[in-house]
Amino acid sequence: MKNTIHFSGIGGVGMSALAQVxxxxxxxxSGSDRDFDRGRNLEVRAALEKLGIKIFPQDGSGVNDATSELALSTAIEDTNPEVVQAKARGVKISHRSEILAAYVNAFDAIAVAGTSGKSTAAAMTFAVLEAGGLEPSIITGGALGALKERGLIGNAYRGKGRVLVVEADESDGTIVRYKARTGVLLNISKDHKEVPELNKIFGAFAGNCARVIVNADDPAAAGLLPAAERFGLNAGNWKVTDIKAGPFSSEFKVNGVPFRLPAPGLYNIENALAACAAGAAYGVKLEAAAAGLAGFRGVERRFVLVGEKNGITVIDDYAHNPAKIAAVLKALHQAPGRRVLAVYQPHGFAPTRLLKAELIESFAAGLAPADRLLMPEIYYAGGTVNKNISSKDISDAVAARGKSAEFFPDRAAIPAAVASMARPGDIVAVLGARDATLADFARQIFSALP
Structure with missing residues (x-):
């Protein structure tokens, strides 16, 4: 029977999530991926096959008599053998964003948007809804620890209920296709695009949602949607008191209900509030939300504790834009007297060029006098790009502002450098995005510690 959907590039985060659901x-x-053909990303392949997904080589053989639809991401070229085969056979070709929008529009969806914190806030919302007994589904860009513990990749789950939590990524502008019951806007800051363009995208997104919740503590988001329902540390129906924000966990009360969150910083308290506000619309009480968040298992590469050795702590975090970097540095400094050794790898030459001034400011303002910044070269994912900027431009500018910053043309030299300078009480923070080897790199740094 011709009803198989074939995902080209199924190993990618966005495609694997849709395939799993x-x-x-x-x-x-069925699906294919170049990395699978090269013997890479085999854990993801095994997890997909465990769900009954058949993996083909990316040679066109996956598009066959059983195929009714070919799903693509923008990374797949028109010359790809599977695209050629689909066109020759008259198979329907759909873009990843179209399929995701169809899920959002078919479910009772909560779409979590914003420049920073989407994966974590979406994961917290999922935890709150599960604690409330709603048996939700989720499609997101980060691997949830709770789902990995169930033997899944972690970025998707199909529950029995009708509520779907989705991370609404603004980077390609396709979130304007979503018609969610509830839209959550966490924040707006310059990242993939300039703020005026982001305002247009988020404004259109909000206009398509039946209900919108906005972070009142973010001036840009709150200013864009002044009539929206609000959450925040000092606003809306969510009164937060008794905050004790530590470097690895937080305690606080919401409307008198005590919460203990195994995640650091005020920004994660805001994420938790977003989850509570979203859950409340579906009848989840604060007491249930608190229970769900107390057991929150985190998201892969979102403030993950790699390990502690001889009083030195290593964490791995996805922070890559100025707002995220500033938030993580602020959270780390909640531990009084502990020096931060930040290892930051920028992702992509174009994003680094766009955000150069803001990146310099985030480190120059966020690093304490005793802190150190170590930077390898910008991550290069391939393709034709203008390489007229270097990590050295960032580190030199931060050093010129009076902070200790050093460029390492050879990333492999960093673990030994960290080991030589680290002392008991230090926190080593490995920061960056997109590069799939960063988690292993953080573990290499930990292994090199004395």
Whole structure:
């Protein structure tokens, strides 16, 4: 029977999430990925196959008599053998964003948007809804620890209920297609795009949602949507008191209900408030939300504790834009007297060029006098790009502002450098995005410690 959906590039975060949900719904699913053909990303392949997804080489053989639809991301070229085969066979070709929008529009969806914190806030919302007994689904860009413990990749799950939590990524502008019941806007700051362009995208997104909740503590988000329902540390129906924000966990009360969150910083308290506000619309009481968040298992590469050795702590975090970096540095400094050794790898030459001034400011203002910044070269994912900027431009500018910053042309030299300078009480923070080797790199740094 011709009803299989084939995902080209199924190993990617966005594609694997959609493929898993389709498979969990009982639809026949197949896929291919260049990394699989090269013997890479095999854990993801195994997890997909465990769900009954058939993996083909990316040579066109996956698009066959059983294929009714070919799903693509923007990374797949028109010359790809599977695209050529689909066109020759008259198979329907759909973009990843179209399929995701169809899920959002078909479910009772909560779409979590904003420049920073989407994956974590979406994961917290999922935890709150599960604690409330709603049996939700989720499609997100980060691997939830709770789902990995169930043997899944972690970025998707199909529950029995009708509520779907989705991370609404603004980077390609496709969130304007979503028609969610509830839209959550966490913040707005310059990242993939300039703020005026982001305002247009988020404004259109909000206009398509039946209900919108906005972070009142973020002036840009609150200013864009002045009539929206609000959450925040000092606003809306969510009164937060008794805050004790530590470097690795937080305690606080919401409307008198005590919360203990195994995640650091005020920004994660804001994420938790967003989850509570979203859950409340579906009848989840604060007491249930508190229970769900107390057991929050985090998101992969979002403030993950790699380990502690001889009084030195190593954490791994996805922070890559100025707002995220500033928030993480602020959270780390909640531990009084502990020096921060920040290892930051920028992702992509174009984003680094766009955010150069803001990146310099985030480190120059966020690093304490005793802190150190170590920077390898900008991560290069391939393709034709203008390489007229270097990590050295950032580190030199931060050093010129009076902070200790050093450029390492050879990333492999950093673990030994960290080991030589680290002392008991230090926190080593590995920061950066997109590069799949960063988590292993953080573990290498930990292993090199004396």
């Amino acid at each position: 389709a498979a969990m719904e009982g639809r026949p699913v």
